[in-house]
Amino acid sequence: MSAASSPKSLHKPTLADVAREAGLATSTVSLALNRPPDECRLGKETRRRALMAAEALGYRANWRAKALAQQKTFTVAVIYARETPYSTGANEAISDALAQTFSAEGYYQLLVPIVGDSSAWRDAVRPDRVDGCIVLNPKPANLSVIRETTGLPMVLVNVVDDDPGLTRVVPDDHDGARQLTEHLIGLGHRNIGFYFRPDEPNEHGQDHFSVTERIGGYRQAMADAGLGHRVSVVADLDPAAYVQSIIDRREKASAVLVYDHFQAMHLMHCVQERGLRAPEDLSLGTFNDTRILEYMNPSLTTVALPDHDMGELAARRLIRAMGGDHAGAREVRLPVRLKVRASTGPVSS
Amino acid sequence: MSAASSPKSLHKPTLADVAREAGLATSTVSLALNRPPDECRLGKETRRRALMAAEALGYRANWRAKALAQQKTFTVAVIYARETPYSTGANEAISDALAQTFSAEGYYQLLVPIVGDSSAWRDAVRPDRVDGCIVLNPKPANLSVIRETTGLPMVLVNVVDDDPGLTRVVPDDHDGARQLTEHLIGLGHRNIGFYFRPDEPNEHGQDHFSVTERIGGYRQAMADAGLGHRVSVVADLDPAAYVQSIIDRREKASAVLVYDHFQAMHLMHCVQERGLRAPEDLSLGTFNDTRILEYMNPSLTTVALPDHDMGELAARRLIRAMGGDHAGAREVRLPVRLKVRASTGPVSS
């Protein structure tokens, strides 16, 4: 009688309420509710009584209590950099796939923006708060902090890192750049540039790994075609200035790979503003396949990353890891696909 | 001695460990750790001992246990429709503001996509799981389900609804459409159309409220200018067909309001593909201010919604509501701003 909380009509029913209703012990009801019929020895009639009572009271196990008792939260943290808003452009399909997969598997997602001081967001990534975490698109500077986050199953998405202990899912950016470059070479281009505009001089002076990868693929394709001496990577001009340098012939380029879709759109804008035409005067190819690239005039040739697959695969790997299964390759590199559209054409000079 | 778990070096220290280390009771340590010095009567020396011990052991309160004991999770659910991926276009700044505000206030965000059967996501929105929820951009069909979610403080973002019990933060879409229409009228246009492409015939046949609002503002501005008879809302043609109807003169329009930025880009694409020029042959204005609209050629005139403010305000209102403070207007309508760019110009005929 001491701890017997009376089943006030507005009070959510607890396990104890159900047990009383069914005339059983709480432990018995708990078993009936959580274990598959075969996995526990429970009288058929007993089980039925328990289930009926729960049903009758509209019982739902209290999530908080369950989390404490089971030492699990069925929640994963999705850590992302605020500079590249969650699900923008490249991240859109990734995050959608994460959401789909995790909710299908009964996991909740805690959205954790990396913002400011690391102590703030590190708070969310603790074993008593989440069961695992996905790290989306981190820059090297953040990665080093994240790497220290011990004791949590973790999968990195879209990051190349040489720490062999970390599981990661990445797109084959290197190959994408190679494909795009070869496509341009195939169109007769010889003077092909790579344009990239760093976000901002960040503290650690390190760009996202994909910059390196894409430039690498570009260089290699150029070298393979005997055009190594024509390689030109420009990273210190704003789009308008870059276009000007092409017009002035200081920069010789009939085709340009642009680091990402965003910069490509910006560059295209400047190109047309200065009266150049694409692809007649300049061919433009880029990375990421967001739908709006089709709506540009001309529509943009781009390297499509396997966003959806990356998200789904990362989620599945994490779920497995949280289950204790750490098998499989540390780095999974997924293939990309070149989508040729109107912004790249034969060299015209 | 009975319940004294030995402080194994790899075991996370608990309150009991700290208490033992400090030679105090757990309750005392709990007070010292959680209450501001003035709010509780604790010996200066005692408090110091408690803090030192916690520090020494690297103690962090277990989140799960705290949640159970306090009946709070310091987590809010952010419910959004998967059809409009979280943070795409219009939502980008909203979700960023939510993230900023909530994390600054110590709240976690649970990301809850509305996908498929409502039972799946309703699971996340229970008082034992989260302390409150934000509902982003819901369509009427979902809204009715959400409305039943009882007992949770809730703030709707970007939805007009006549249920007086629900707090909501909305942009003044009606006024935006009015401003844009007046802008076009001011440029000499008389035949001004409104173009809108429904997503898909959804089950309930209801469009997002902003459709109604924007068309309403457009109609009103036309009527106010004595152009009521020229109102033409087209919703049953795809962009290409609509452009064709303009070329054929079946549709008389020298200017068009397009429902959103996405459809506007698509329409612009079709316009240019058919050899029309904007704004010379057709002026185009739209809604939502995502950066890429500037990169279009021509850049697009648009009605910018107060995304950031909406997000921040919604978060603050929810935090207040979770604290028990339900004061303030049920509907907060935030002003929008017209951004005139290159896609709208004087009528040329």
Add this chain to the structure above:
DNA sequence: GTGAAAGCGCTAACAC
């Protein structure tokens, strides 16, 4: 097979 009881780790009354 079923039930009693001991936690999970913390907070909050209430004695002392």
Add this chain to the structure above:
DNA sequence: GTGTTAGCGCTTTCAC
């Protein structure tokens, strides 16, 4: 001021 104790609601040994 500080310690004792009783929960928060569920899971899970372990007797019976």
